[in-house]
Amino acid sequence: MEHDNELKLQAYLDGELPEAEAREVLKWLAHDQEAVLLQAELKNTRQALAGAERLIQLPESREFFWSKIERDISRVERTEPAQSKESFFAPWRRLLVPVSAAAVLGIVILSVLGPMSSSSMAENEVSSEDDTGFVYRDDTTGTTMVWLSYPAENEVANQEPATKL
């Protein structure tokens, strides 16, 4: 039996069919044994459910109850377009949060590593572009001495008094 016919038969039993369709179903039941059996089964099922189903009495009428639901649906449909409208700053906010977090992290890392990496060499290390001197380092006194092979004849011995440069 087609599913549509089964639904029509159920609707007939529920009294939900228009008069014309109900007459057609009666004619159909008159010569279709399968439909009669189905009708009997549906009747038995409805009777069984009717006995077991608790009757809940609403404090309001059926029409008022459904009108409340209809109003709620309408209200939700009205507010949804407003909520779905994205703020102008929403895309920027989505971008700024990870960028800001990365910036903070980067600044923290740089500030920690800065003192260690700002100089390309340890504080006590030196580099000389011209290998003309002999270097001696006294760590106990914190003194670095460089001996230059500068000409022995220089003007220091005849240096003017300290008041003159």
Place this chain on the structure above:
Amino acid sequence: MRDKFTGLIVLVALLAAFAAFGQTPAKPDKKIEVQLLWGTDQPKSPNPAHRAVEADIQRRLKNSPYKWSHYFLVTNQTVFVPRGSATNVAISQKCSLEVKDLGKTMLELSFFGQGKKVEKRTQSLPRGEVFIYSGNAPGTNAWLLVLKRLD
């Protein structure tokens, strides 16, 4: 709530960035004392204008490999090296020293003698430490150029 937290993160990041890279007070110039010394075994300097060397330098020289028994102060000057810039210090008529600030305790020293660059080096000079250039002087004497950080 979420929006407030987001705004707070952005604000903190901006403040941190401004503190790190924004306008900051200019650091003062590096203050370095430059002393020209005469090293000799003679108890008296040939130039009567020479003065006694300060005790701190005397102590350092005494513990150094320098062989001379006496040192005398020839000239003493204080130079100010702007941050990130260079200052030329006239040592004598023919000698000069260029001191360039490289940040933190680092300096670039360029020693010029008779118009030619004798040596150039990158040297760390933190407060409390001393750097000495030295070389032969007429006879068995020596000249010493002492750099001492004062700031």
